[in-house]
Amino acid sequence: MLKRNTTYLAVVLVFVCVFVFLFYAGDAEAKEEETVTVTAEQLNFRLGPGTRYYAMDALESGTSVEVLAKQDSWFLVSLSDGRTGWIHGYYTTGSSPETKLSLQGIxxxxxxxxxxxxxxxxxxxxxxxxxxxxxxxxxxxxxxxxxxxxxxxxxxxxxxxxxxxxxxSQEVTVTASTLNVRRGPGTSYEVVEQFEQGTAVKVLQESNDWMRLFLDDGSTAWIYGYYTSDAGDSGSGRDDDASQAPSRGGRQYLQGRTIAIDPGHGGRDPGAVGVTGLQEKVVAMTTANKVAGYLRAQGAEVVLTRSGDYFVSLARRVNIAHNAGADIFVSIHANSHPNPGISGTETYYYNYGGNAYSSRKLARLVQNQMVSESGLRNIGVKHGSFYVIRAPWIPSVLVELGFLSNWNDENLLKQDWFLDGQAQAITRGIINYFN
Ligand SMILES: [Zn+2]
The missing domain is CATH 2.30.30.40 (SH3 Domains)
Known part of the structure; x- marks a missing residue:
């Protein structure tokens, strides 16, 4: 009972402190950005992000709510009375560009x-x-x-x-000689610290290949999980860094594999041209070279369908892959759309013939890695009837890294670190496919 009372006292004290902080900090500006207003006459307030979840209440038109997180078109919101639940974002106005919480959790x-x-x-x-x-x-x-x-x-x-x-939490040991600790789950995030080989780390959460942990100051940060082993394993003694190469264990899956990497377009065919002039063929070549480097570092044979800025027909690209005895074919492109507002990443596969299942699997694995790396909108995996994914007799995918017709995407596609991160992501997707 005594413990109970002490706990309640502590809760009250924390509450008072938070209140005082909010009062003086006056972060009304930040709050306003996260607020949307209900436009439907009655909007269901549900337990989860979908109509199959129970509606706890209905919100009246004009109600303002704070958006905590988003999942597809659903918003996790907080009401002024402190209740938390889900509404469909379509029936609201007001922008909420930044959300407070990640649904991945902490x-x-x-x-x-x-x-x-x-x-x-x-x-x-x-x-x-x-x-x-x-x-x-x-x-x-x-x-x-x-x-x-x-x-x-x-x-x-x-x-x-x-x-x-x-x-x-789970304890892991750092196996790389140094391992970058980053603000977020991707190589595009700022490095906040480095761990030495042998450091024991308590992991709170895993998201794809990234692990979240608490730093000494109580904040959370991320490390790349491939450079760790479960506590108790001896270090592998490998000498690489998360920002340099993609993977632990990749070698055992890629040894003896031949992978065809197809940098889209080239020569007289620039492909799509970005809002400030960036050419798709350049983005494709840069990324393809990086992917080839990462795959070779993991023991794979790689054949590139072009190795410079020259024109190669689609039929020739597929022949190069077949002649090399490639196991899979990965074509690299960047997108374009008449609507400059459209942004995001998508991966195509051909949903007919004997390779449909494998191609779809490869597409999904590569797409997941690219999106979790970049944070760009996940348009998903789709059937497409492009020659380079239809004609090969091996599992084939075509990735569209982002939209050159979108200002923000094009700007990212100009950045070497961004293409490097996407190349690592594609490599991880390929490793997962053979795993
Ligand atoms: Zn293209």
Missing amino acids: AKVEITASSLNIRMGPGQEYTAFDQLQGGTEATILAEENGWLLVKTRYGSTGWVYSEYTRTL
Whole structure:
């Protein structure tokens, strides 16, 4: 009981401190950007991002809500009364370019009570709409005064009291001679620290190949998971850096494989031309060379369908791959669209014939890596009937890195670090395919 009272006192104190901070910090400006207004007469306020989730309430037209996170066209929002739930973004106005939370979460927790209420807001006074059974895992999206906003494995979100949860972390050991610690899960993020080989690190979360951890100052940062081993393994003694090469374990999957890399366009065919003049053939060649380098470093044979700025017919490209005995064919392009607002990354495969399944798998793995690396909009994997993915008798994909017709995408496609990150991502996707 004494412990209980102390906890409540602490919660009250934290609450007071937060209130005082908000009052004096006056971050009304930042708040305003994250706010949208309901335009539908009645908008369902749901437990999760989809119409299959229970609607807890309906919001009136004109209601202002704070957007915490987005998933596709659904917004996770916070109401003025503290309740948290999901609305469809289509029925709102106001922009929310930056969202507060990542739905990837900051850590996983396990429920330690025999069962634990999930509530609509961060406090006992909010309605409990469900319970999590003991031993269940959930992802933490946010923390507030001892309450955790969690996402359950069914996709619904709600608040649980943190006292009855246990943070799940895993310990790994750094195997690279130095390993960059970054602000976010990708090589485009700022390096905030470096770990020496042999450093033991407690990992909160894994997202694709990136691992999230707490730094000593309590902030979180990311490392590239390929340069770690589970605690207890001896270091592999390899001498590479996350920003230099892509992968642990890649060698065992790529040894003996031949991979055809096809830099789109070339010579008299520049491909798409960007809003400030960047040519697709240049983006494709630069990226292809980087991918080839990373694949070779992992023991793969690589054949490039062109190695400079000259014209090669589509039929010739496919013949080069076939003659080399390539196992897969990866064509690299950049996109263009009449609407300059369109941005994002997509990967095509040909959905007919004996390679449809494998091509689709390769497309999905490469696309996932590219999007998680770049943070650009995930347009997804699609069937396409382009010659270079239709004609090969091996699994084939065509990646579109971004839109040259979009100012922001084109600017990224000019940056060497961006193309380098995408090349690493494509390499990881290929390794995963053979894994
Ligand atoms: Zn192209």
